[in-house]
Amino acid sequence: MIATFFIDFLELFFPQVAAYLEPDSLTFLEKEIFTDVTEGEQYEADLVAQMRFRGQDTCFLIHIENQSYNQKDFGRRMFRYFARLHEKYALPVYPIAVFSFDTPRTTQTNFYRVEFPDKTVLTFDYGIVQLNQLNWRDFLQQENPIASALMAKMNIAPKDRPKVKSECLRLLATLRLNPAKMKMISGFVDIYLKLNLAEEEIFKAEIAKFEIVKQEVVMEIVTSWQLQGRQEGELKVILRMLNRKLGSITLQLEERIRQLSTTQLEDLTDALFDFTCQEDLVTWLDGI
Numbered sequence: 001m002i003a004t005f006f007i008d009f010l011e012l013f014f015p016q017v018a019a020y021l022e023p024d025s026l027t028f029l030e031k032e033i034f035t036d037v038t039e040g041e042q043y044e045a046d047l048v049a050q051m052r053f054r055g056q057d058t059c060f061l062i063h064i065e066n067q068s069y070n071q072k073d074f075g076r077r078m079f080r081y082f083a084r085l086h087e088k089y090a091l092p093v094y095p096i097a098v099f100s101f102d103t104p105r106t107t108q109t110n111f112y113r114v115e116f117p118d119k120t121v122l123t124f125d126y127g128i129v130q131l132n133q134l135n136w137r138d139f140l141q142q143e144n145p146i147a148s149a150l151m152a153k154m155n156i157a158p159k160d161r162p163k164v165k166s167e168c169l170r171l172l173a174t175l176r177l178n179p180a181k182m183k184m185i186s187g188f189v190d191i192y193l194k195l196n197l198a199e200e201e202i203f204k205a206e207i208a209k210f211e212i213v214k215q216e217v218v219m220e221i222v223t224s225w226q227l228q229g230r231q232e233g234e235l236k237v238i239l240r241m242l243n244r245k246l247g248s249i250t251l252q253l254e255e256r257i258r259q260l261s262t263t264q265l266e267d268l269t270d271a272l273f274d275f276t277c278q279e280d281l282v283t284w285l286d287g288i
Contacts, residue, residue, distance in 0.1 A: 025052035075112035095126035166206035
């Protein structure tokens, strides 16, 4: 999500950084894997981008680390990444941590410090975005794709869940994004804001209040969710029937079945009753 909307992320949460970088210079570096020889573990930096300073030839790195759970000594890990990236590339590194966990809600630290009674040897600061500390209402008017997605992970009272989901989609409907990006954001929202039946009714009522143009866009998204959910349900049933009738099918065959369209899945449902072995399934797949 952040890689796809990298500049939008910076403009939303770190506008001071967006102001001095050259947007067209964005280059993502290969995944950096660091080995901790003392603990015998490997760590992988989530996202490292190289940018140019605006109007200059000099470059710097932006390291963004998503943290989905509360971790002791996280600041030390951020410093380790910083030190090794700085050593390898000999470039300034702007470190950012995104805390996406739901609990705890206590404010996370944004520094790592090494100090003695008589001296502070190191103070390492990094930027943070702690989603569960942010109020989703503050982002309602932000015409930014990252805002429309990450509102789903912000501090939301239980009674506001249907409202937030509808507002995420309303905001998304105002953006001129291609279908793939629309699907990415709407899928993110649906995953992290699953509603129960009572909440679904409130959600639908909220959508009904939108102006017609936005309402149509949002309803297309909701319909696509419903179709996808129905297809996933059909797929589970078909795979269960095939495994029962033909024995455990291979992962390769399962992957081919997952690529079928809704119409093809319906045809497979009819055809599988005539299968006697997995070769029959392979023949059928080869023939479509």
